[in-house]
Amino acid sequence: MNQGTHEDAAKTRPVTIHDPTLRDGQHAIRHQLGRDQLRRYAAAAEAARIPVVEVGHGNGLGASSLQVGRAALTDAEMLTTVREQLSHSKMGVFMLPGWATTRDLKEAMNHGVDVVRVGAHCTEGNTMERYLGFLRDAGVEAQGVLVMSHMAAPGRLAEECRRLVDYGASAVGIMDSAGHYLPEDVSERVAAMAAAVDVPIIFHGHNNLGLAVANSVAAARAGATIIDACARGFGAGAGNTQLEVVVPVLERSGFSTGIDLYALLDAADLAGREFVPTPPTIDSVGIVSGLSGVFSGFKNPVLDAARRENLDPRDIFFELGRRQAVAGQEDLIADVAATLSRSKVSNASSAY
Amino acid sequence: MNQGSNLNVAVLGAGLIGLDLVTKIKRSRFLDCQLVVARDEQNRGLRSAAAMGCRTTGGGVTSLAADPVNFDVVFDASNAASHAAHWEYLETLGALVIDLTPSRIGHMIAPTVNGTDALVHRNVSLISCGGQTAIPVLHALTQRYSPSYIEVVTTAASMSVGRASRLNLDEYVQTTQAAIRAFTGVPDVKVLLNLSPAEPPPTFRVAISLIGDDFDPDVIRKHVTAVAEEVRTFAAGFEITACSVVDGKAFIAIEVEASGDLIPSHAGNLDIINSAAIFVAEQYAAARLVTEERTVS
CATH class of the missing domain: 3.30.360.10 (Dihydrodipicolinate Reductase; domain 2)
Structure with a gap:
């Protein structure tokens, strides 16, 4: 960081910032980012020397659907728009097996993607085998991430990561998709993964319990070298790790990001003006989402269902948590709402 | 056909789908499970199939022609990529091939919609x-x-x-x-x-x-x-x-x-596609029976 505050540059450890503002952030606004918003933010991120700018529907390639929400733009439109703005920064995409196919990966490659994140529920890493192998053989940088990672023990995550590396991942890691972790949970998991593999470790935080920045620093201290963060914390529910906060905090903690502080703050301000209608706040629904261990992206559909069935959205979240819903299972929300509506029994208040 | 009028069937693949298929075939009054085929003798699923009383081979699809049994129906419960090669080989054998992989090679069938199409196609696909x-x-x-x-x-x-x-x-x-x-x-x-x-x-x-x-x-x-x-x-x-x-x-x-x-x-994912496969095979068996009775009389 240029205008950084850390003086002993020789001792700093490099960390790569991966910015999914234009992908994961989309959950907050029902996947409605338009061309101008993509273009302006990508240009600002490039100016700030953010290493990777990820773009797409909130659930990645091919995910525009009734299940999660239909995007304003096609994948091709989003990729073309962002590609034009990036030269030093890499362009990233995200894909979930079962949601996107090899055909979508080829399309992204035709649009000049640099880094592909393949994701799967934390215990289902072997669904990535084919895609990581395909990308490795095609010479595209491929990373494997375990989604909803609080649902698996550290040893299991480490074992999954080892497999992802065998399949061809050049970096592996975890997403705290429900914003459920405490810093010590993160340290333990990152340490287990770092001991298991020789490739960079990724950490992606959500802020449901106000700990996304602290968790990201804990991850870096435990050996993670790729940290995800979004401008203004743009993201589902309580939001993601706030980019313009975590970068200077990492710098003060002895890590170097190579990012220009003023340009970073300008990019965040631009995001605030252009497409973050209200900065994510930790409202009561966001807290319950984190406590119940349910994917933050369920917030809007849960609120819709609660309104429709005249239910307390917190009850819906706790019931989804009890059923161990995974990301992508949005069709369960209507089911749970209908069941609760029939019974009208609150099993949430008694649980906590 | 050997015992009475039952159809001789073979199952390619001894994974979750293949093994459940074997249990359903063994319950059928019209189908005899004559052989379960994998590409490797060490296949764990083959051992389970043998434990269920089936004859097994790790010799792959080419074992079918060498086998003394003439197969009437072959279920392919392997994988989509293998089915292409299997079909190329099976086409010459004359058996009805029921594909449970999502290969999109055979004629697609949903039993309650167009189940009888299986009587006029040699390779039918159960889609997914x-x-x-x-x-x-x-x-x-x-x-x-x-x-x-x-x-x-x-x-x-x-x-x-x-x-x-x-x-x-x-x-x-x-x-x-x-x-x-x-x-x-x-x-x-x-x-x-x-x-x-x-x-x-x-x-x-x-x-x-x-x-x-x-x-x-x-x-x-x-x-x-x-x-x-x-x-x-x-x-x-x-x-x-x-x-x-x-x-x-x-x-x-x-x-x-x-x-x-x-x-x-x-x-239920295994059950519905396998139940559909058995249903199609039994309809085929019934139709063959009718044809044979006509031939005899």
């Missing part, structure tokens, strides 16, 4: 578990309505989806989409798949959303209830669990429980 669950309902609804968009989201329990299926997710999505387009005439179709490791494992579930005009919830409910009854004639665990119209969108959720076999009740 999601296809077998959604297509009967979608076919019925598109006789009455002309939706502009169809979306099908499948959720299967992790432990019911084996390695071959996990390597065939692209084929699952593309073949199921192609089949839904073919059976409904609706071009804009999207298929998604989730795997759930929840404990206890959730029952196999298919959620269908349609966008269209003038959906009447009562009419839709009447149609899907009738379809469910038909499908239950061969897959007893087929249940409609939700049926609604909200903001011009019809939403139908189906759950399928496996019943009466070694597989756990949540694994």
Whole structure:
């Protein structure tokens, strides 16, 4: 960081910032980012020397659907728009097996993607085998991430990561998709993964319990070298790790990001003006989402269902948590709402 | 054919689907399981098939021609990529080939919609578990309505989806989409798949959303209830669990429980495609029987 505050540059450890503002952030606004918003933010991120700018529907390639929400733009439109703005920064995409196919990966490659994140529920890493192998053989940088990672023990995550590396991942890691972790949970998991593999470790935080920045620093201290963060914390529910906060905090903690502080703050301000209608706040629904261990992206559909069935959205979240819903299972929300509506029994208040 | 009028059948593949198929064949009054084939003698599934009393070989598809038995029906429960090579070889054998992989090579069949097509094709495809669950309902609804968009989201329990299926997710999505387009005439179709490791494992579930005009919830409910009854004639665990119209969108959720076999009740994905396969093979057996009786008399 240029205008950084850390003086002993020789001792700093490099960390790569991966910015999914234009992908994961989309959950907050029902996947409605338009061309101008993509273009302006990508240009600002490039100016700030953010290493990777990820773009797409909130659930990645091919995910525009009734299940999660239909995007304003096609994948091709989003990729073309962002590609034009990036030269030093890499362009990233995200894909979930079962949601996107090899055909979508080829399309992204035709649009000049640099880094592909393949994701799967934390215990289902072997669904990535084919895609990581395909990308490795095609010479595209491929990373494997375990989604909803609080649902698996550290040893299991480490074992999954080892497999992802065998399949061809050049970096592996975890997403705290429900914003459920405490810093010590993160340290333990990152340490287990770092001991298991020789490739960079990724950490992606959500802020449901106000700990996304602290968790990201804990991850870096435990050996993670790729940290995800979004401008203004743009993201589902309580939001993601706030980019313009975590970068200077990492710098003060002895890590170097190579990012220009003023340009970073300008990019965040631009995001605030252009497409973050209200900065994510930790409202009561966001807290319950984190406590119940349910994917933050369920917030809007849960609120819709609660309104429709005249239910307390917190009850819906706790019931989804009890059923161990995974990301992508949005069709369960209507089911749970209908069941609760029939019974009208609150099993949430008694649980906590 | 050897014993009486039963058909001699072989199963290619001894994974989750192949083994459940074997248990269903052994229960059938019309089918004799003569051989279970894998590509490797060390295959663990083969040992399970042998323990169930089946003759097995790790010699691959070419074992079929060398075998003393003439096979009437060959079920392919391997994987989509292998099916292409298997079919090239099996085409010359003259058996009816029932493909349970999402290869999209054979003539696509959903038993309650076009099951009798199996009598006039040599290679029939059972599409996919999601296809077998959604297509009967979608076919019925598109006789009455002309939706502009169809979306099908499948959720299967992790432990019911084996390695071959996990390597065939692209084929699952593309073949199921192609089949839904073919059976409904609706071009804009999207298929998604989730795997759930929840404990206890959730029952196999298919959620269908349609966008269209003038959906009447009562009419839709009447149609899907009738379809469910038909499908239950061969897959007893087929249940409609939700049926609604909200903001011009019809939403139908189906759950399928496996019943009466070694597989756990949540694994309706295995049960429905295998039950469809057995149903088609038994219809074929019955038709052959009629033909033979005519020939004799």
